[in-house]
Amino acid sequence: MGKEEAYKKMAQAVIEGDSDAVIEAIKQVIDDAPPLEIIQEGMVPGLKEIGDMFEAQEIFLPEMLMAAEAFQNGMKLIEPKLLAAGQHVEKTGTVVFGTVLTDVHEIGKNIVITLMKTHGFEVYDLGANVSPTTFVDKAEEVNADIIAMSALMTTTMTYQKDVIDYLKERGLREKYVVLVGGGPVNEEWAEQIGADGTSDSAAGAVEIAKRLIANKKGGK
Numbered sequence: 001m002g003k004e005e006a007y008k009k010m011a012q013a014v015i016e017g018d019s020d021a022v023i024e025a026i027k028q029v030i031d032d033a034p035p036l037e038i039i040q041e042g043m044v045p046g047l048k049e050i051g052d053m054f055e056a057q058e059i060f061l062p063e064m065l066m067a068a069e070a071f072q073n074g075m076k077l078i079e080p081k082l083l084a085a086g087q088h089v090e091k092t093g094t095v096v097f098g099t100v101l102t103d104v105h106e107i108g109k110n111i112v113i114t115l116m117k118t119h120g121f122e123v124y125d126l127g128a129n130v131s132p133t134t135f136v137d138k139a140e141e142v143n144a145d146i147i148a149m150s151a152l153m154t155t156t157m158t159y160q161k162d163v164i165d166y167l168k169e170r171g172l173r174e175k176y177v178v179l180v181g182g183g184p185v186n187e188e189w190a191e192q193i194g195a196d197g198t199s200d201s202a203a204g205a206v207e208i209a210k211r212l213i214a215n216k217k218g219g220k
Contacts, residue, residue: 006042007038010022010042013025014050017066019074026042038078047067052183094124095113095123095124097126097150103156108181108202110125112181113125135163135166136163136166140172147163147179152182157180160180164178177216178196179197180195
């Protein structure tokens with residue numbers, strides 16, 4: 001089986017919530033393909049399609065959860081290779097990362113967290129349905145450099161603004177780099193709410209985080 005065919009099978013298996021088929025497709029390519037390529041070309045397209053279907057109410061929560069489980073089971077196979085690539089990387093910075101209030105979707109966040117770890121970031125994963133106070137209190141507790149927020153739905157992305165507003169209320173906005181992401185999030189939204197950056201890909205998010213933290217530490 002060629003790589004392209006394996007990636008198509010992988011994406012379809014994620015959509016169908018078929019963990020066994022996801023794992024089988026990964027095994028076909030894991031010895032030859034870079035782990036990040038497997039995620040971006042095989043896993044993420046399936047996840048994006050199922051997310052779009054869920055947003056359009058073409059499927060419902062049980063199907064979404066099955067797809068999420070299949071995705072996570074596949075990631076368990078890929079993550080060791082991904083993390084091994086970054087195990088000797090010097091520490092880049094500290095990140096507090098979570099999915100905002102009323103949003104229970106964690107898959108996109110978890111991909112970015114895995115990639116951040118391979119690039120030397122220490123990441124505190126707050127999980128899903130995270131309140132503004134929890135984001136900020138944790139960032140203060142661990143002396144974080146970055147607060148990163150994920151939102152998968154248009155109905156929940158407004159909570160990203162609430163976190164930034166809460167930072168301002170406490171006089172802490174300038175202390176942190178604030179990143180936002182998720183399916184409906186774009187640069188226009190990030191600029192509108194006063195975030196420092198966003199990306200539509202996990203790899204892009206890591207590059208933005210690295211650049212912004214370098215600027216912050218350089219006093220620029």
